Amino acid sequence: MREITFSQATLEAMEEEMLKDDTIFVMGEDLARQGGIFGQFKGLSDKFPGRILDTPISETFIVGGGVGAALAGARPVVDMHFADFIGVCMDEIYNQMAKVRYMFGGQAKVPLVLRAPDGMVVGGAAQHSQCNEAWFMHIPGIKVVAPSDAYKAKMVLKAAIESDDPVIFFEHKVLYPATFEVPEKEDEKPYVLGTADIVKEGTDVTIVSYSVGLKTARAAADMLEKEGISAEVIDLVTISPWDKETILNSVKKTHRFVVCHEAVKQGGVGAEIAATVAEEAIDYLDAPTLRFGAPFCPIPFSSAFDQIVRVQPDDMVAKIKEMF
Amino acid sequence: MAAKYTKELAQEMYKKMSLIRHFEESVKRDFLAGEIPGFTHVYIGEEAIATGVCAALRDDDLIESTHRGHGHCVAKGADVKLMMAEIFGRETGLCKGRGGSMHIADFNVGMLGANGIVGGGFNLATGAALANKEYLKNDRVSVVFFGDGASNRGTFHEAINAASAWNLPVIFVNEMNCWASTTPYRTTCNTEDISDRAYGYHIPGVVVDGQNVFEVYDAAAEAVERARKGEGPTFIECKTYRIEGHFVGDPQLYRDAKETQKIYEETDPLKIFREKAADEMGIMTREECDELDEFCAKELEEAKKFAMDSPWPDAEGYMKYVYADE
Incomplete structure (x- = not known):
């Protein structure tokens, strides 16, 4: 390396x-x-x-x-x-x-x-x-x-x-x-456009993210691990056309679906994936899906707002625990 | 006018103009009869521009067309059978029935597509010119056809500025047909000649009679020569008039039909061709023009028949061509 x-x-x-x-x-x-x-x-x-x-x-x-x-x-x-x-x-x-x-x-x-x-x-x-x-x-x-x-x-x-x-x-x-x-x-191995990457295997909940959101997702997964919850973390990598198969297979295994991204939550990438999970794998879900994204406001300038507009791993962990 | 045009060139140009005229009349008739769906815009009365410009181009030169693109497509050398099949939405069409009238294209003859977005072609033609000159290392020339309406898009400025700054082999051919859909040109622009703008970009700008195919050809040939020699872009403003409505079926309540008819009778480019080529230059006879008209009429009958006999696309193939790797 x-x-x-x-x-x-x-x-x-x-x-x-x-x-x-x-x-x-x-x-x-x-x-x-x-x-x-x-x-x-x-x-x-x-x-x-x-x-x-x-x-x-x-x-x-x-x-x-x-x-x-x-x-x-x-x-x-x-x-x-x-x-x-x-x-x-x-x-x-x-x-x-x-x-x-x-x-x-x-x-x-x-x-x-x-x-x-x-x-x-x-x-x-x-x-x-x-x-x-x-x-x-x-x-x-x-x-x-x-x-x-x-x-x-x-x-x-x-x-x-x-x-x-x-x-x-x-x-x-x-x-x-x-x-x-x-x-x-x-x-190095060539990347095939349209394929997601399971970056951490887990059994209890699937967390999907991409770009910088993946860091947040991993942080949340690490915290969950300490609480005895095994999270599978998937890096979407390609947002469109996205790797439906990898995500649905994971959800069918973990029975819980979470998506997080830095972008505004409303109408975001997570909405599309969550909707697909609901359409095609709802019978496998043991809890409602969870989406994390920025609030529905433009990004404010002052650092006073930083924490509120960014998805925080703590918040994710708190809500994910409620899925169980 | 001196006999500087060969008989072959004159015949080729008249044939193209006549073919466009017959094509458009056929499309107009069938559209009004409800046989062709969607939106279609015909080029009747403007045939000399596409014809004169394309006659000055090589087969491997590239053109970007407009929503009124059938004429450019014919002039660049597309097969009218395949064009008609496209307009009727058939699998044998140039775009396999996925494009239709507004997105007609034939890459085999360097016709990179009609464009449903007014002003959509400027940047595409300029980018193609950049690639050809700098990275593909050939001497191909790009042409973008555009109306007076499109000249007020921001894309016009961005493309022509880049073309001038980088001395690219692209020719801006303005079809000044006096109408942006229902809006008269002069109510939205305070210059009589759009080509005045060429001065501001430090490139040559010329005005030609867009109804006279010889005049268009001369200007285009000069611009092509400049572009090929590495001397950069040219702006050619071709004065013409939109004889038909904006789209086929346009009731044209915004203008006087009698005035339009009068302009048509006075400026019909096929009529003007006959006067120039037969009466003034003597390089073709009126009878030869008649013969070409008959030939083109037959071509269009066959084109329509080919389209009608062609299969529809398989609807299950709707995902084909979304991505190159599928």
Whole structure:
């Protein structure tokens, strides 16, 4: 094993893929000169001159141009700067990127990766802190991923770049500088988009999460363990299309279902999964499902609000214990 | 006008225009008869633009079309049988019945699709130009067709600015047809010529008579040459008029039918072609035009028959083409 940051992991993925295929290029705001606002593209421009483009502040061009480049035969990776800016180019995502393959009867393929740094950072406030992955779960034709650690970041990003479908890669801002143990390169295994990962086996309750939420879920699971409750923790990894089979099988085994994410609870990814569990496995449930997410308010600025808008492992444990 | 056009080119252009006209008349008739569902927008009266521009392109050049896209598709070289089958929602259609009139596309001829979103094509064409020039290392040119209405979208600015900043091989072909759906152009824009904006992007902007296919062809050929030589984008504004309603079935209560008819009679691009090619240049005779009209009429009869004889898509295949790996 070796230790790298989440950010380094994404850089390794980019570099390895870009070495293999000259038609991969990257465009977005402040990538070449700055190395990305979070440093996640640092040094890439020196290694691949002319293949990392600093664009105008033109999100519709960044994404729409990426789609056009993909249609022409290239494999673009485009960056949103902050996931919060994604609404500026929503049409390019949901009417162009997601639909061209289908509406043209399979003539098109869109091998494009849209990298979207998301999530709460202290003081980020309402327009620089959002987790908006649920919007894209509602749109057929795109794949949505949100890795939770460095190894997954690397392998998922590589799979996204190699995919002939458009992939939105949500990368949590808090994860970038975090260090994780990853396998040596020769031990790495390709990731298959659409597969969840059981990160901790358990028998009494299934807890599903992804991205930074997984840390919360694991913390809750560790606390539950001390109370004699064995939680199975599943990293969703791919939010759409999601791995229904792995989750339903787990629920059928544990008979209790919990989902947590940093995003707003209402209409969130957890709502879809919980609804599916209710549809397809309700007879297996020994307790009502539990969902944890942010309250239904924009992310406030002051640190006074930090605890209230974030899912807390303590709260999860207290409510999960009531399931028994 | 000097005899700078070959007879072959003239014949090809008239045939394309006539084919578009016959195609659109066939679609209009069948749509009004209730045979074609959905929404459809026809290109009658604007045929010279798609034809003149596409005649200046190579087969491997790329075009982005609009919601009024049949003409661009025919002009770029798509088979009208496969187009008609698509419009009738059949499995043999260009898009296997998944697209229809508003999403007609033929990647085999570089027609990257009609677009149901007004102004949706600017960025796609510009991105394709970027990829071709910088990463796929070829000299293909992209064209985006757009109306006066689309020129007021923010996507127009973002794409043309990037195209200019990076000197990309993309041509912005404006079909100034004076109507954005029911709204007259000048009530929403304070410039007579949209191509004035080209100055602000530091690229050439030209105005041509969009009813005269030779004039369109000349401007397009020059723009294509510039783009291929690495001299960047061009804005071509083609003055035309939307003879038909915004969509087939539009009652057009917002304008005077007599005035529209008068404009049509005076500016019909097929009529103007005959005057230029036969009467002025002498490169084709009116009889030769008549013969091509007859040929196109037959092509469309066959296209309709092909569409009608074609199978419907298997409804069980509705998930096909959502993802590439399925």
